[in-house]
Amino acid sequence: MAGSGTRARPHGSRPRLSDVAEEAGVSIATASRALSGAAGVSESMADRVRTVAAELGYVANLHARTLAGGPTSVVGLVVHEIGDPYFAEIASGVLGLAAAEGLTVQICHSGRDPEAELTQIRTLIANGVGAVIVAGSGFVDREIRAKVTATLKSYLADGGRVAVIGRHHLAVDTVQPENDKGGHAIAEHVVSLGHRRIGIISGSRALTTIHDRLGGMDRALQAVGLGVASTPLVEAAFTRDGGKEAALELLERAPDVTAIMALNDDMAIGALSVLRDRGIPVPGQISVTGFDDVAVAQDLAPSLTTVRLPMGEMGRQALELALSPAAKRSRRRTARAELIVRASTAAPRT
Amino acid sequence: MAGSGTRARPHGSRPRLSDVAEEAGVSIATASRALSGAAGVSESMADRVRTVAAELGYVANLHARTLAGGPTSVVGLVVHEIGDPYFAEIASGVLGLAAAEGLTVQICHSGRDPEAELTQIRTLIANGVGAVIVAGSGFVDREIRAKVTATLKSYLADGGRVAVIGRHHLAVDTVQPENDKGGHAIAEHVVSLGHRRIGIISGSRALTTIHDRLGGMDRALQAVGLGVASTPLVEAAFTRDGGKEAALELLERAPDVTAIMALNDDMAIGALSVLRDRGIPVPGQISVTGFDDVAVAQDLAPSLTTVRLPMGEMGRQALELALSPAAKRSRRRTARAELIVRASTAAPRT
DNA sequence: TCCTTGAACGTAAGCGCTTACGTAACCGCT
DNA sequence: AGCGGTTACGTAAGCGCTTACGTTCAAGGA
Known part of the structure; x- marks a missing residue:
């Protein structure tokens, strides 16, 4: 943890509290109180100390302050x-x-x-x-x-x-x-459009976020007699490249899907790029959805249907x-x- | 700077160096040396101290360490x-x-x-x-x-x-x-395609980066008898929305441009969205370039010609x-x- | 054998702050 | 005038570490 750290400068030319105190003609206790706004200092004295501190360009040493039990910043x-x-x-x-x-x-x-x-x-x-x-x-x-x-x-x-x-x-x-609710909303949107052969590209289920989003999707799918368990689902890294990978595998395993729901926008972006490379029209042949609504989601082509989270x-x-x-x-x-x-x-x- | 900070915990249950030292039956100086890998401790002693430290889950207090003149991390x-x-x-x-x-x-x-x-x-x-x-x-x-x-x-x-x-x-x-070189490369690319009515959407020239990129572009433009000074240029915020704004104004001021060079990808993305809204085909009617090559540049439609910087x-x-x-x-x-x-x-x- | 030497470890002095406590001055009250 | 109670400030004790300097002791040279 230390190894490559740089060495702390010995003194530095930075003024210390004692410099301020001396200059203002008070004890460091008073100076400290004045600067931290604590009670027990007259207003005039506090003003004087603050002025001197400003003149000297004094900035408290964070480590000393924290060590001594001051507030952490x-x-x-x-x-x-x-x-x-x-x-x-x-x-x-x-x-x-x-x-x-x-x-x-x-x-x-x-x-x-x-x-x-x-x-x-x-x-x-x-x-x-x-x-x-x-x-x-x-x-x-x-x-x-x-x-x-x-x-x-x-x-x-x-x-x-x-x-x-x-x-x-x-x-x-x-x-x-609202991962669950968002998952439900997007899946409901997809099924309400009429899709029944749906594929899911997902990040690792070891992430609770995924778990929740899938849960919401499942509820919506159940409502039309489907369910996550019976849906082709590919897990990959929760990234754009993971999305590409997953999309490729999904297209192989279930070439007849009419919709792909990605568990986040990054994966959806990867999927879109795969579909574009394959010349598969979106949403003409396959609809695609994301999750998160990252800034660029609106700038993709086609712009991405997704769930907005206020990050x-x-x-x-x-x-x-x-x-x-x-x-x-x-x-x-x-x-x-x-x-x-x-x-x-x-x-x-x- | 302090105001809203939370108060440092008084002691906390965290073991201190003195606890490690006591447990290992040595002085805190030796313990310190052992843990920091300094000279002056026998290997066996150092091992013992390290073992005890691990057992106790000791982690050095950063503030104390730094204050005392240790390495900063x-x-x-x-x-x-x-x-x-x-x-x-x-x-x-x-x-x-x-x-x-x-x-x-x-x-x-x-x-x-x-x-x-x-x-x-x-x-x-x-x-x-x-x-x-x-x-x-x-x-x-x-x-x-x-x-x-x-x-x-x-x-x-x-x-x-x-x-x-x-x-x-x-x-x-x-x-x-290489802002200058990159600016030159992208502008050269644009003019070599045959463009002569070129617009630039730029961030504030108060930024040196912009200055350099424009400088490079200028050299390339000069080579074909143009120049930044004689080129329609709109300044706006160095963001996607700034790019939209700038693109709108540029289209008004110079509706006949065949190429728009944006000074970063964000602005280019904004410009693309304006062009899409207007139904102006890219690159059919207007070519667009960016700068930086952010991750999504390849996923836009059309994918963005730009200058890659290894951020x-x-x-x-x-x-x-x-x-x-x-x-x-x-x-x-x-x-x-x-x-x-x-x-x-x-x-x-x- | 005595002294030098250096390795191994301990002692203690801070690093720059905060704050509990002590002290002096001053207030108003009886 | 004498008392308690404030108020305004100073004194000093740390916070948990690093490190200069002492001390001890074993090894080695004369």
């Missing part, structure tokens, strides 16, 4: 992959609010590796962040989940704050997108939860899923 | 907007290498506001990061630039490490994409520079620009 954010638009937009929401609150954010991305995620959560906690936000689906794996839960619990017990996005089984503050807002709310005083019971905010019908879906050819 | 990254694929991919490169090196990354995004950027650089430095990476075009504004430079210089003088991406005028380690690699290299020991002279690494010809460009109708 950094929060941690763990995502699967920051390069993904889904997570990038969540991060953007978090960063936006953080900046407004004068906080900075430490971000880790796990590359979708459960072990790495656990390690990173621990690292963030060790780094002394005041709050941790974990974004992205949890892993179904019992053992990992137990460890994550235990880690977060003990962090909470130590006074840390935690919020998760899309992981409703953890008993902590949660921002939960930025979700990030923002997660931070809000994390910043609000801890509650006895864990709170939950729901992020609405909204069906966005665009040009990639149509009734099947008869 | 967090680096700062400043980008314009983390939600943009361009910056998200840079961040992904940084995070990837950082994780491998056992470092964590504090990310700020300025929302393209020069003042905010300066503030955030200062905040990161105040937070005690060991290195800061500033990504994204610099602002041409003299005053701001001087302040940024001064801030980074004094940070460097204090032993901090700095690397910038795409800001060649700062005398610090730089990863520089992830740029981020990675920036961190590499920042981690390598400081050199007397500032180093520069060049990120190659590569023309990617896809389906959005064609010869003009005759």
Whole structure:
């Protein structure tokens, strides 16, 4: 953990609190109180100290402050992959609010590796962040989940704050997108268009998000006598390339499908590219749907029918939860899923 | 800066170095040396301490370590907007290498506001990061630039490490994409197809990146008796919506253009959507080009002719520079620009 | 055998802050 | 005038670590 770290500068030319105090002719205790807005300093004195601090360009040393028990001003954010638009937009929401609150954010991305995620959560906690936000689906794996839960619990017990996005089984503050409802809506849209030979391209079912979305889809399919279990389904990486792979395999296994539901937009984009390469018209021959409504979904050709999730807002709310005083019971905010019908879906050819 | 921060937990149940030392029956100095791999401890003793530490689940307190003069393990990254694929991919490169090196990354995004950027650089430095990476075009504004430079210089003088991406005028380690060369390549491609009535949609020229890209384009245009100065050019926000706006205005001002060069992919995407809305065939009637080659460029319809920049690699290299020991002279690494010809460009109708 | 030497470990002094507690001055009250 | 109660500030004890400097002890040279 240290190895390649750069060495801290010895003193630096940065003024210290003692410099400010001396210059203002007060004790460092008074200076500290004045600058932190604590009680016990006269208004005139506080003003004087603040002025001197400004003149000297004084900025408190975060490490010293935190070590001494002051307020923390950094929060941690763990995502699967920051390069993904889904997570990038969540991060953007978090960063936006953080900046407004004068906080900075430490971000880790796990590359979708459960072990790495656990390690990173621990690292963030060790780094002394005041709050941790974990974004992205949890892993179904019992053992990992137990460890994550235990880690977060003990962090909470130590006074840390935690919020998760899309992981409703953890008993902590949660921002939960309506994965089930969204899955239901999109599947219902597809069947209501008349599709009955439907294929699904999915990420790993080890992700709870997938599980929930599939659950919603299943309900809609059941309503017309189908079901996820009896539907051709291919699992692949939850990415564009995974979508390509899955689409290829799906077309092989079930060449007669009239609709393909992808479990996120990235996979749908991959599927679209495969269909384009094959010269299969969308939605003429096959309809395609996504999930998330990443920014580019509207710019694809055909523009993508999908379920919109307010990613930025979700990030923002997660931070809000994390910043609000801890509650006895864990709170939950729901992020609405909204069906966005665009040009990639149509009734099947008869 | 403090205000909304959460309060640091008082003790927490986290084991401290003294706990490890006691358990192992040594002094904390020895324990510290053993864990940091410093000399002066016998191998057997070091092993014992490490074992105990592992058993106790000991993780060093970052703040204490840094305050005491240990190595820093967090680096700062400043980008314009983390939600943009361009910056998200840079961040992904940084995070990837950082994780491998056992470092964590504090990310700020300025929302393209020069003042905010300066503030955030200062905040990161105040937070005690060991290195800061500033990504994204610099602002041409003299005053701001001087302040940024001064801030980074004094940070460097204090032993901090700095690397910038795409800001060649700062005398610090730089990863520089070939903006000029890329601009030249794409413009040359367009004119070589036969286009002579070309429009440009651009972000603010206050960004050095834009300046450089336009410079390259100008050289290519000059070669056929044109030039940026005599070319219809619309400035707007460096985003998808900015691209829409700019495209609308451009079509009004110069309805007879046969090609539109956008200064990044986001703007090109916006332009494409306007053209689609208007029913203007691309590239049938108007060719469109972008810049950056964000992931979705290949998935648009038509797929986008653009200039590829290795964003992830740029981020990675920036961190590499920042981690390598400081050199007397500032180093520069060049990120190659590569023309990617896809389906959005064609010869003009005759 | 005595002294030098260096490896191995302990002692303790901070790093720059926050804050519990102590102290002095001052208020109004009886 | 004498008292308790504020208020405004100073003193000093850490927060959990790193590291310069001491100390101890075994090995080696004379």
